[in-house]
Amino acid sequence: MSSIEDSLVAACSVFLNWSTCAGFANNFAPIVVSNLLKLNLQNNYMCTNVLGLCADYNSGYVTLDPEQYIGGILADKPAILANDDFIDNLYKEIAADPAKDQRPTMKFVHFTDIHMDLLYRAGASKECADVICCRASDGYPTNASLQAGPLGTFGCDIPVDVVTQMGDIINNEVKPDVILWGGDVTPHDQNSYTYDYVTSLQKRLDDWFGSNLTNYALYPLEGNHDFVEPNSQDFTKQDPMIAYNLQLWDRYFDDQAKAVYAKHGYYSQRLRTKQADGTMKDVEGVNVIAVNTEACYSMNFYLLSQRNDPGDVLAWLNETLHGFEQRGEIAVLMAHHPPGDADCLYQWAYRFRAILDRFQHIVRWSVYGHVHLEIMGVAHSIKNKKPTGVHFWSGSVSTWFEVNPSFKVFEVDTKTMLPIKSHTYVLDITNTEIGQQGWKYSHEITARYNMTDLSPSSFVALAERIRDNEDVALLYQRTQSNGGL
Numbered sequence: 001m002s003s004i005e006d007s008l009v010a011a012c013s014v015f016l017n018w019s020t021c022a023g024f025a026n027n028f029a030p031i032v033v034s035n036l037l038k039l040n041l042q043n044n045y046m047c048t049n050v051l052g053l054c055a056d057y058n059s060g061y062v063t064l065d066p067e068q069y070i071g072g073i074l075a076d077k078p079a080i081l082a083n084d085d086f087i088d089n090l091y092k093e094i095a096a097d098p099a100k101d102q103r104p105t106m107k108f109v110h111f112t113d114i115h116m117d118l119l120y121r122a123g124a125s126k127e128c129a130d131v132i133c134c135r136a137s138d139g140y141p142t143n144a145s146l147q148a149g150p151l152g153t154f155g156c157d158i159p160v161d162v163v164t165q166m167g168d169i170i171n172n173e174v175k176p177d178v179i180l181w182g183g184d185v186t187p188h189d190q191n192s193y194t195y196d197y198v199t200s201l202q203k204r205l206d207d208w209f210g211s212n213l214t215n216y217a218l219y220p221l222e223g224n225h226d227f228v229e230p231n232s233q234d235f236t237k238q239d240p241m242i243a244y245n246l247q248l249w250d251r252y253f254d255d256q257a258k259a260v261y262a263k264h265g266y267y268s269q270r271l272r273t274k275q276a277d278g279t280m281k282d283v284e285g286v287n288v289i290a291v292n293t294e295a296c297y298s299m300n301f302y303l304l305s306q307r308n309d310p311g312d313v314l315a316w317l318n319e320t321l322h323g324f325e326q327r328g329e330i331a332v333l334m335a336h337h338p339p340g341d342a343d344c345l346y347q348w349a350y351r352f353r354a355i356l357d358r359f360q361h362i363v364r365w366s367v368y369g370h371v372h373l374e375i376m377g378v379a380h381s382i383k384n385k386k387p388t389g390v391h392f393w394s395g396s397v398s399t400w401f402e403v404n405p406s407f408k409v410f411e412v413d414t415k416t417m418l419p420i421k422s423h424t425y426v427l428d429i430t431n432t433e434i435g436q437q438g439w440k441y442s443h444e445i446t447a448r449y450n451m452t453d454l455s456p457s458s459f460v461a462l463a464e465r466i467r468d469n470e471d472v473a474l475l476y477q478r479t480q481s482n483g484g485l
């Protein structure tokens, strides 16, 4: 360990165990140092781009202008999108339909950020000098207020029962057509990540998919906690976790999706539903796009040296959406990091926004996780800054961010593929008796906030009410954690 790492460990150990801090240093420092050396600490880059002393010297490093990229993306924006109101207009059409209550719908479940802790033990101490507690190694206090609960504890990751109970309510009550899995199954003890540890969690989760969620089409993706080097994916080669999940998730992918996913962990695939006879049926003209946002994650330290468009995620997305447009197809988009969150690097997120602006008629809605809170975001067009689409950020199944476990169910109008209801199921970890089903239906977004519909402009109207009305603001705040702290 270098002297820099020693110093970091010493500083960290003021708050956490020495061994935990050493684990963090071991897992993070080599990636940070090696990637800083590849670009930021190179003489030419330092002189030109950091110190600004070599302006006349052609170092070979060019700072790209995002406006140039965005201009290119928007150059062939179709005339039908001139008013940036395509999705709003579709919602108006649904509202004007005299038979709107009889329109066929589909159900999508989105659960994300499970962070399942196989070492969680009810009764163990919920206080410790580690990143997560509630394990046998933290001891079993006699004081009940310090004991981990049977179905989770605020600040800890979750016991397996939370996941199995979620499967029960999905199967018995929700009965969806499609499941979107948003990533992050490994607990937050990133100091102890190894290949065996991370893959064992992936396998455990997929075994549960294979034994409990067999009646639905399922679309998976990775979160930042699903990589062996925590948070980090090297886009210059195939990541070991992509290789592992390629085998594990084989049954979810068609050949085309498999070939694309194998490179860098993103894919698109036709939306499918499972028929009564057990076969899968394509929903013609509708696709699911899974975007790998490791390419924008601020804690992915490989991005210190991999700039512009790591893994060609944006180039692939742009090309894929062009293909859908030419064939008259549409899509639902899923990703782990929301593009409007500070964790997703601005330069990438700004370019992503331009793509969503250009293809606002193709991407009908999108879901995200990672922040562990139930939040809504609105995509705005670059030029007119008008609301063009809705981003649903689902809460986490894990309690680590001091939230009650939750997942979302979207009722989607089959003809337009637009969500008309957004339901949330919640497990109240404080008031659930041992042995009882803790998951309960909680609320629906339009009813909770008294909204006309789930259109982009309705969300802008809600945002203005949150800004102007303290009661609505408090309701939104409480809903984010679904009764957590």
Ligand SMILES: [Zn+2]
Residues within 6 Å of the ligand: 113, 115, 184, 223, 225, 370, 371, 372, 396
């Ligand atoms: Zn997470």
Ligand SMILES: [Zn+2]
Residues within 6 Å of the ligand: 184, 223, 224, 225, 336, 369, 370, 371
């Ligand atoms: Zn995450």
